[in-house]
Amino acid sequence: MSRNSTALVTGGGRGIGRAICQELAASGVDIVIADIDAESMAETADLVESIGQEAHPIETDLADFDSVRDCVDQAYATCGEIDILVNNAGIAGPTAPCEEVTPEEWDTTLDVNLRGVFYMCREVLPIMKEAGYGRIVNIASVTGKRPLVNRTPYATAKMGVIGFTRTLAAEVGRHDINVNAVCPGSVDGPRIQRVFERQAETSGESVEEIENAVKDESARGELVDGAEVANTVRYLCSPDSRQITGQDINVSAGKVMY
Ligand SMILES: NC(=O)c1ccc[n+]([C@@H]2O[C@H](COP(=O)([O-])OP(=O)(O)OC[C@H]3O[C@@H](n4cnc5c(N)ncnc54)[C@H](O)[C@@H]3O)[C@@H](O)[C@H]2O)c1
Known part of the structure; x- marks a missing residue:
């Protein structure tokens, strides 16, 4: 990274978000x-500090606008800049046929996965526009591009994130603010194991059968590592990615190719 940067990473506590925090910290x-x-x-803050960068954890509920606004105010007051925003936090939502999804489950999934992305961008954009520079990366999913049976709220939210990304990129490009989405495939870790377990309960197959079927869907026959997603995010957050905006880039072992 060739400039002094401060990144705000949502959902940085664990999983892919933690890997993104570590990768960005390692690049200064x-x-x-x-x-x-x-x-x-x-725990993530300790890891970032052990790399030699500052870490500022701020407890935030992305589904709550006041909480997001307070977070951004506090971050800006502390750091004096936010030139990178990674909207990574997300929840899987229910695994159920559409007619069994409750209105509350629908709202919660959309609130965290889509509304929270809007809230964060809304609050951070004035800071980036004032600075005349910014890099925003939204973590969508390959499920933002193709159907995933029994996951209507999640797929709807992630498809929304891609539409939001393209539109915002077109709005703010003249301010040297780039907005891209990264679409992970199935990333190894506790979250995907929970999804496999829920799918196994619904389908009657074993967790192992579900996991093997998921791997078989990809060109490389593998799950993706969180660090591999983080690596792509780091590139998109760097000044080097200047001419890449409004894109949705798959890191999916070749599961999806469009
Ligand atoms: N793991 C995968 O296979 C996979 C695949 C495609 C896309 N994704 C996407 O990548 C992102 C990260 O996924 P992950 O697997 O690391 O998930 P994870 O569940 O391991 O971590 C999500 C983080 O978000 C936080 N979070 C949840 N709700 C929040 C809220 N309301 N406000 C603030 N923080 C909240 C959690 O506390 C947690 O630290 C998500 O957007 C997810 O949809 C994951």
């Missing part, structure tokens, strides 16, 4: 971590 970026879980955030 200070990190504001916005997560609902204070305990895991503190």
Whole structure:
């Protein structure tokens, strides 16, 4: 990274978000971590500091506008800049046929996965416009591009994130603010194991059968590592990615090719 940078990473407490915090810190970026879980955030903060960068954990609920606004105010007051925003936090939502999804489950999934992205961008954009520079990366999913049976709220939210990304990129490009989406395939870790378990309960297959079927869907026959997603995010957050905006880039072992 060729400039002093501060990144705000949502959902940085664990999983892909933690890998993104570590990857950005390793390239010389200070990190504001916005997560609902204070305990895991503190662990990520320790990891960032052990790399030699500043870490500022701020307990935030992305589904709550006041909480997001307070987070950004606090981050800006502390760091004096936010030139990178990574909207990574997300929840899987229910695994159920559409007619069994409750209105509350629908709202919660859309609130965290889509509304939260809007809230964060809304609050951070004035800071980036004032600075005349910014890099925004939204973590969508390959499920933002193709159907995933029994996951209507999640797929709808992630398809929304891609539409939001393209539109915002067109709005803010003249301010040297780039907006891209990264679409992971199936990333190894506790979250995907929970999804496999829920799918196994619904389908009657074993967790192992589900996992093997998921791997078989990809060109490389593998799950993706969170660090591999983080690596792509780091590139998109760097000044080197200047001419890449409004894109949705798959990191999916070749599961999806469009
Ligand atoms: N893991 C995968 O296979 C996979 C695949 C495609 C896309 N993704 C996307 O990548 C992103 C990260 O996924 P992950 O697997 O690391 O998930 P994870 O569940 O391991 O971590 C998500 C983080 O978000 C935080 N979070 C949840 N709700 C929040 C809220 N309301 N406010 C603030 N923070 C909140 C959690 O506390 C947690 O730290 C998500 O957007 C997810 O949809 C994941």
